[in-house]
Amino acid sequence: MAIKISAKNLNFYYGSNQALFDNSLDIEERRITAVIGPSGCGKSTHLRVYNRIFELYRDQRVTGELIIDGVNVLDPQVDVLELRRKVGMIFQKPTPFPMSVFENIAYPIKLHFKLSSKELKQRVEQALRAASLWDEVKDKLKNSGLALSGGQQQRLCIARAIAIEPEILLMDEPTSAIDPVATLKIEELMLSLKEKYTIVVVTHNMQQAARISDNTAFFFKGHIIEYGPTARIFTNPKEKKTEEYITGRFG
Amino acid sequence: MKNKRSITSRKWTDRLVRAFSIFAVAVAVMSMLWVICTVIYYGHRALRPSFLLNPSRPYGIPGGGIANALLGTIAITFGAALIAVPPAILGGIYLSEYKDRRVICSILRFSATVMMGMPSVIIGLFVYMIVVVSSGHFSGFAGSVALAIIMFPVVMRNTEDMLGLVPYTLREAALAMGMTRTRTTLRIVCFAARRGLLTGVLLALSRVSGETAPLLFTALFSDSWPTTYFSGPTANMPVLITEYATNSPFAEMHQAGWGAALVVMLLVLTINIATRLLIRGQADGH
Ligand SMILES: Nc1ncnc2c1ncn2[C@@H]1O[C@H](COP(=O)(O)OP(=O)(O)OP(=O)(O)O)[C@@H](O)[C@H]1O
Ligand SMILES: [Mg+2]
Numbered sequence A: 001m002a003i004k005i006s007a008k009n010l011n012f013y014y015g016s017n018q019a020l021f022d023n024s025l026d027i028e029e030r031r032i033t034a035v036i037g038p039s040g041c042g043k044s045t046h047l048r049v050y051n052r053i054f055e056l057y058r059d060q061r062v063t064g065e066l067i068i069d070g071v072n073v074l075d076p077q078v079d080v081l082e083l084r085r086k087v088g089m090i091f092q093k094p095t096p097f098p099m100s101v102f103e104n105i106a107y108p109i110k111l112h113f114k115l116s117s118k119e120l121k122q123r124v125e126q127a128l129r130a131a132s133l134w135d136e137v138k139d140k141l142k143n144s145g146l147a148l149s150g151g152q153q154q155r156l157c158i159a160r161a162i163a164i165e166p167e168i169l170l171m172d173e174p175t176s177a178i179d180p181v182a183t184l185k186i187e188e189l190m191l192s193l194k195e196k197y198t199i200v201v202v203t204h205n206m207q208q209a210a211r212i213s214d215n216t217a218f219f220f221k222g223h224i225i226e227y228g229p230t231a232r233i234f235t236n237p238k239e240k241k242t243e244e245y246i247t248g249r250f251g
Numbered sequence B: 001m002k003n004k005r006s007i008t009s010r011k012w013t014d015r016l017v018r019a020f021s022i023f024a025v026a027v028a029v030m031s032m033l034w035v036i037c038t039v040i041y042y043g044h045r046a047l048r049p050s051f052l053l054n055p056s057r058p059y060g061i062p063g064g065g066i067a068n069a070l071l072g073t074i075a076i077t078f079g080a081a082l083i084a085v086p087p088a089i090l091g092g093i094y095l096s097e098y099k100d101r102r103v104i105c106s107i108l109r110f111s112a113t114v115m116m117g118m119p120s121v122i123i124g125l126f127v128y129m130i131v132v133v134s135s136g137h138f139s140g141f142a143g144s145v146a147l148a149i150i151m152f153p154v155v156m157r158n159t160e161d162m163l164g165l166v167p168y169t170l171r172e173a174a175l176a177m178g179m180t181r182t183r184t185t186l187r188i189v190c191f192a193a194r195r196g197l198l199t200g201v202l203l204a205l206s207r208v209s210g211e212t213a214p215l216l217f218t219a220l221f222s223d224s225w226p227t228t229y230f231s232g233p234t235a236n237m238p239v240l241i242t243e244y245a246t247n248s249p250f251a252e253m254h255q256a257g258w259g260a261a262l263v264v265m266l267l268v269l270t271i272n273i274a275t276r277l278l279i280r281g282q283a284d285g286h
Helices: A043-050 A082-086 A102-112 A117-130 A148-162 A180-191 A206-212 A230-235 A240-248 B009-046 B049-053 B069-096 B102-117 B120-135 B141-165 B166-177 B179-190 B196-206 B213-218 B237-246 B253-283
Strands: A003-014 A017-028 A032-036 A060-068 A087-090 A170-174 A198-202 A215-220 A222-231
Touching: A003 A032, A003 A043, A003 A148, A003 A198, A017 A043, A017 A060, A017 A198, A017 A215, A017 A222, A032 A043, A032 A206, A032 B102, A043 A060, A043 A170, A060 B166, A082 A087, A087 A148, A087 A230, A087 B069, A087 B166, A102 A117, A102 A148, A117 A148, A148 A170, A180 A198, A180 A206, A180 A230, A206 A230, A215 A230, A222 A230, B009 B120, B009 B253, B049 B069, B049 B253, B069 B102, B069 B141, B069 B196, B069 B253, B102 B141, B120 B213, B141 B196, B141 B213, B166 B179, B179 B196, B196 B253, B213 B237, B237 B253
Parallel strands: A032 A198, A032 A215, A087 A170, A170 A198
Antiparallel strands: A003 A017, A003 A060, A215 A222
């Protein structure tokens, strides 16, 4: 199986506070990798290195290497705008932009690609279909993106992310602010998306991790304690901490 | 039971506090109503079409109106907004979006606070020295400069506050889509806060539209139409009101002064109510 992302010895600091210790992780291409662990163990922090979004904050820094397709993307020479086109991110709370449903998807496309307006419309429709949202919003494309339900907003954000042709999707608890029915829809969506994209998902929901992921990484206090195929992690964990966590004895 | 506080005494404290707060609210509302009613009472008789459509006339000549002063005030306040709003919004953006540059931001914030506390008469005097004396004449433009200096810190701090209300995840979402920092700020963050920004500008406008002291040093007054905005004394409402209602020996001018006060009050109330509606719209989401 091909490795898409390879994190090597990541150490992450919030000011002088170290949040990640020597994280090394190989993420397989076109698979869903789940990241689990108790609150505050560094799951979000780890994910936020992959698209260098942490650089928005001046006091946050990372050491180590992050190899995507053979290139260390933490190298300042790497164009961060292009990196972020290639590595999309979905947040815990849906984050539609303050514009229409159509523009939410079309606007970022226009920043990255030169398309005729016909091609643009097609691309928007494709993205909405891929996010299984098209039927629900095809008559409301001109309405504000903020007027959709929470679950629809989250799928809008997924549509927006895949519209700019990424290769990797990072999802940080994408369903924790959403009701169970909408959650199932998004899980189905993720399973269909993994045919084209490499997905890394942070989740607090053990069943969700077991249902959708191929590999699982267990984080604890900034360290990656155990990593392997989801089936094995959940049935036969090697580490005591992992077992305690997935059986619900702490966290 | 021992040591138990009496229920009746607690109830009485409660009643007393409630009575006091109702009293305080009543005083606030009453004084506002009193001001409004007084201005309407003395001002309404002046409100004839000719009063609104004629320019003012020199002392003692009957039939004058306030049209030139109204236009002058509009020109002066909008001129002030044109001068103050763009840099104030940019300053507010800097304070909100680049707050990790602590030194520059605290200098900016401190100067804004000092400027907000500065008596407007001093700002008038300053612009008098810098613009009026150096150009050799009073002008509506000098008035705009003075009002702009008063508006600037208000709009800047409001911009900072309003952008601060936009959740950080929205910025991160925009950046995560490969947008640049500038585009994120202008197209996403400012746009999300647009009503709040507009509200701040409107409130600042309504605040300075009644400023009198700085205009006495800068725009002064004139009975002509405000075509002299750049070149000479320019009619405006606050100075007209001051002059007519207090400095004139003629009863007709006293009444005109009150009439002008009524017009200014209605304008300011309209702006404030419009602003409230805007804010409510914001709370509803879109
Ligand atoms: N902005 C920040 N500044 C300083 N410390 C932070 C910041 N964000 C997170 N931390 C710290 O870094 C550690 C890891 O946080 P992180 O948000 O990555 O945890 P998480 O595993 O995503 O938790 P959760 O499941 O609650 O989302 C925590 O100890 C947290 O206190
Ligand atoms: Mg988290």
